[in-house]
């Protein structure tokens with residue numbers, strides 16, 4: 858999943874139309890790889906583990922974006938672009 862979204866981000870930044878890629882890799886809990894449930898909170902969205910595997914109802918989105926940023930940096934060696942991903946929580 859993180860590879861897919863890192864690639865999509867790279868292609869998006871190169872000017873390609875890649876919105877279609879967002880629907881082809883399912884976001885999973887970074888702890889148990891289980892499904893996530895998405896809750897609207899204020900103006901944003903929080904991704905919570907369906908099984909609450911760690912007894913922590915907090916969102917998983919920020920950690921997922923961190924993993925995507927790490928993958929992006931490892932694959933493309935571009936910290937400036939990866940830094941923009943690290944600030945995301947959804």
Ligand SMILES: [Zn+2]
Pocket residue numbers: 886887888889890891906907908909910911
């Ligand atoms: Zn989980």
